[in-house]
Amino acid sequence: MPLPSIVAILSLLAILASGAWVALGLMGVGIFSLEVFRTIPVEKLLAQSIWNGISSPELLALPLFILMAELLFRSRFIDGLFSALEPWVRRLPGGLLHTNILACAFFALVSGSSAATTSSVGRITISELDGRGYDRRLTVGTLAGAGTLGFLIPPSIVMIVYGVMSQTSVLKLFTAGIVPGLLLTACFMTFIAVLSKLRPGIVPQGTSDNSRIWRERLQGMPSLLPFVVLIGSILGSMYGGIASPTEAAAVAVIVTIVLMALERSLSLSVLKAAAVGTARTVSMLGLIIAAASFLASAIGFLGMPQAVAAFINGMNLPPLGLIVLLMLVYIVLGSFLEGMSIIVMTIPIVMPLVVHAGYDKIWFGVFLILMVELAQISPPVGMNLFVLQGLTGRPLSSVVRAAFPFFLIMLCFVFFLAVFPQVVSFLPKLL
Amino acid sequence: MIFLSLVDRLSRALAFLSGAVIFGIALLVASEIFLRNIVGVSLSFVWEVSVYLHMCAIFLGAAWTLRTGGHIRVTLLRAVMPRLFEWFATLIGLVISAYVTNALTLLAWGYYATGRTSGSTTDVPLVYPAAFIAFGSLLLTVQIALRLVHLAMGRPVELDSVREEGANAPIMD
Amino acid sequence: ENWDLPLAWPATNYISVSAQKFADDVKTATDGRIEITLHTGGSLGFKGPEMLSTVGDGLVPIGDMLLNQQVGTEPLLGMTSLPYFLSSFEQLKQFNDYFRPTLDKLMEKNNQKLLYTIPWPQQQIWTKTEVTDIASLSGIKIRSYDRASTDVFASAGMTPVQLPWGEVIPSLAAGAIDAVATSSPSAVDGSFWEFIKYGYPTRQTWNMNAMTVNLDRWNALGEEDQKAIMDLAMKLEPAFWQAAQDEDAKNSAILKEHGIALAPISDALRAELAKRAEPLRAAALEKMGGDAKTIVDGFKPK
Ligand code: NA
Numbered sequence A: 001m002p003l004p005s006i007v008a009i010l011s012l013l014a015i016l017a018s019g020a021w022v023a024l025g026l027m028g029v030g031i032f033s034l035e036v037f038r039t040i041p042v043e044k045l046l047a048q049s050i051w052n053g054i055s056s057p058e059l060l061a062l063p064l065f066i067l068m069a070e071l072l073f074r075s076r077f078i079d080g081l082f083s084a085l086e087p088w089v090r091r092l093p094g095g096l097l098h099t100n101i102l103a104c105a106f107f108a109l110v111s112g113s114s115a116a117t118t119s120s121v122g123r124i125t126i127s128e129l130d131g132r133g134y135d136r137r138l139t140v141g142t143l144a145g146a147g148t149l150g151f152l153i154p155p156s157i158v159m160i161v162y163g164v165m166s167q168t169s170v171l172k173l174f175t176a177g178i179v180p181g182l183l184l185t186a187c188f189m190t191f192i193a194v195l196s197k198l199r200p201g202i203v204p205q206g207t208s209d210n211s212r213i214w215r216e217r218l219q220g221m222p223s224l225l226p227f228v229v230l231i232g233s234i235l236g237s238m239y240g241g242i243a244s245p246t247e248a249a250a251v252a253v254i255v256t257i258v259l260m261a262l263e264r265s266l267s268l269s270v271l272k273a274a275a276v277g278t279a280r281t282v283s284m285l286g287l288i289i290a291a292a293s294f295l296a297s298a299i300g301f302l303g304m305p306q307a308v309a310a311f312i313n314g315m316n317l318p319p320l321g322l323i324v325l326l327m328l329v330y331i332v333l334g335s336f337l338e339g340m341s342i343i344v345m346t347i348p349i350v351m352p353l354v355v356h357a358g359y360d361k362i363w364f365g366v367f368l369i370l371m372v373e374l375a376q377i378s379p380p381v382g383m384n385l386f387v388l389q390g391l392t393g394r395p396l397s398s399v400v401r402a403a404f405p406f407f408l409i410m411l412c413f414v415f416f417l418a419v420f421p422q423v424v425s426f427l428p429k430l431l
Numbered sequence B: 001m002i003f004l005s006l007v008d009r010l011s012r013a014l015a016f017l018s019g020a021v022i023f024g025i026a027l028l029v030a031s032e033i034f035l036r037n038i039v040g041v042s043l044s045f046v047w048e049v050s051v052y053l054h055m056c057a058i059f060l061g062a063a064w065t066l067r068t069g070g071h072i073r074v075t076l077l078r079a080v081m082p083r084l085f086e087w088f089a090t091l092i093g094l095v096i097s098a099y100v101t102n103a104l105t106l107l108a109w110g111y112y113a114t115g116r117t118s119g120s121t122t123d124v125p126l127v128y129p130a131a132f133i134a135f136g137s138l139l140l141t142v143q144i145a146l147r148l149v150h151l152a153m154g155r156p157v158e159l160d161s162v163r164e165e166g167a168n169a170p171i172m173d
Numbered sequence C: 001e002n003w004d005l006p007l008a009w010p011a012t013n014y015i016s017v018s019a020q021k022f023a024d025d026v027k028t029a030t031d032g033r034i035e036i037t038l039h040t041g042g043s044l045g046f047k048g049p050e051m052l053s054t055v056g057d058g059l060v061p062i063g064d065m066l067l068n069q070q071v072g073t074e075p076l077l078g079m080t081s082l083p084y085f086l087s088s089f090e091q092l093k094q095f096n097d098y099f100r101p102t103l104d105k106l107m108e109k110n111n112q113k114l115l116y117t118i119p120w121p122q123q124q125i126w127t128k129t130e131v132t133d134i135a136s137l138s139g140i141k142i143r144s145y146d147r148a149s150t151d152v153f154a155s156a157g158m159t160p161v162q163l164p165w166g167e168v169i170p171s172l173a174a175g176a177i178d179a180v181a182t183s184s185p186s187a188v189d190g191s192f193w194e195f196i197k198y199g200y201p202t203r204q205t206w207n208m209n210a211m212t213v214n215l216d217r218w219n220a221l222g223e224e225d226q227k228a229i230m231d232l233a234m235k236l237e238p239a240f241w242q243a244a245q246d247e248d249a250k251n252s253a254i255l256k257e258h259g260i261a262l263a264p265i266s267d268a269l270r271a272e273l274a275k276r277a278e279p280l281r282a283a284a285l286e287k288m289g290g291d292a293k294t295i296v297d298g299f300k301p302k
């Protein structure tokens, strides 16, 4: 690897370890390496990249869903939701932790973004699960892992970007994401179930009174109504041809406000608190997105992608070897770059290698989405980690530890898909 | 002293504005959906204006987010030498933030001087969003600088967002 | 020296392919003194509408830009997109020759040297329902791409909708929009046959790309290299224009093969659309200001 790339990576680690804010640190690394190694007007490139990074219309779903979650968090629906769900999962080992996973999978159906999924579901579930005595690490870990499903389960912003750039049918990509998405959900749930059997302490030991379970289940139904209405109106507007996927996020905000008004939990102070809460999250994530966009641009200028491609090309690996090597490259890239940047930066370079090795573009799309999902939860730069750090106020290292088992599960899952590619490709072939 | 609290109050007001702007985006997009489906009219400016509003919201909220500890950082080494760590991190942040503010101000100035517009259906003069962005970035830089003042005076560098707003409660630990 | 060339289009797009051909030939013609590295698919992080200033400011030494996207900086670059101003690819070619001295000057004003232009194939509308006359357009929700197309569609009684490209396909699938206006390569890229039945060459506007070099970088070159590059650009330009036509034919064949009905629109409908576009064109010219009107009036297509 050429010198500029090595300097960039080392200075990134140094500046992050120094405790500087992540967004500013990423910008600093880009500024530093370009000032040293290239003769271009850096401040112009910086301003332009910041502008480009946050001016994508597809990003709009993120602030809207964050606002929705900030509002919901202040409603009285949440308590009712968990009381209603509890009898349904009482017999499952792992209890309400499964609601984290299932809620993420459900929310992934309405949201194309992984950060939006994690922050919306997390905003709603974390304090509840904490209050009920669930293991904090697993609460955070399940959110980190399952939150990434936002990209894999359609609709998905990164799939659309991949589809357009690789000239692949977005519809087929969406279809291809369904089976892996469900399988991964099942993997996460199995992990929680097995773990809670092995270590019973992680789940609160409540009254295991199952005699009136059906009655409790039915009694809780009305509390689910607001969420049925909410999810239904988002899905309905999206699949009923009323709104585009991003527009549906605005429907979510409006429906939430109406529901809260009906429930009489809407007040000026609630609106104000929700506004400031939204601003804090939107600002934190937006600055990181802007910074990551600049860093990706800087890395492109330093010639890193070409160097990596030339290196891989020179190795003449067999197809599975190529995929394993790409996994390693993406894990490294994913540790310090943001998902969308990884896709935009690498497709033009990696795509020809993969197609040449005989892989299906749809399969590679799903592979790439999963690698981007891994990037969301790998330190030091991972959007889901930041979202959860913001939600819980815990140090990044503890969020990273909480997410790690789920990182491993996903890694194994990607390898499984590399060995059995038909898991991905059979459904879109039916189209 | 008065300056410190003035900056805090301004930061807080802009964070509130930032959130209100996101509300505004929701209302804009919702009106577009309504008009398109019921009246058969599409508001051609909605996407573009929403994007600019979002960009402004990100930067308008930046200073208050910093003041209430909402920006992410890696604090792995803080335990070793807490005070030195804070000074060092804040100084690095200040340098970068100042560089960024300068770059964004030059961008806004360039847009103003050339009169450049988005060149799309709406033809928004780009100086408007760019000016808000540059101002938000400037206020962020000022907050970081004041953090050094708080450090020197031995006062807490971050306000508690829960007490301030009931905003993002740090729920654990 | 090495020149980084950012391209917003995928590597397989004919504009990227043409740029690659140009880069290869430049390397040969300058005995390897100038090496152009393509960064396709927006991988350097630049977006379309800012390419004029990106090259002018020297962020990159060389750049490719869709001229109509630069009107926020230089309104006259939107000439070919005046509604129903140019009626055929042949006319676009003639206009390209006629407009070239002005384009050279506009580029110089923005601190860059124009090398060559390359057009986009004719604009079409892709619809779910059959279009026979102006009445059959009424109420169709169509994704439009710029101000001119938006105005034209609105004047035809359609509902033009602004949507980011990423939202188009899911919206088409679910029925939030019924039609899309774009050229055949994008229709193939978006696998339109999954949702669309008909394609009509409405040709309301035309688009051209330009390849330019930052003027400071250009002036720093030796005279010999300048001449070699310029000769090459002039030699290749006709071939690139032909490539755009071939691209349209190739993509049309793919679309047909997948079952999209490609049919011309009737002369009556075209005349009606052009008639309704006339006041829009006048208004757009007015807004462009400068020499716009003189340029348009002076253009006499053969
Ligand atoms: Na999704």
Ligand code: NA
Pocket (backbone or CB within 6 Å): A334, A335, A336, A337, A374, A375, A376, A377, A378, A379, A380, A381, A382, A383
């Ligand atoms: Na990461």
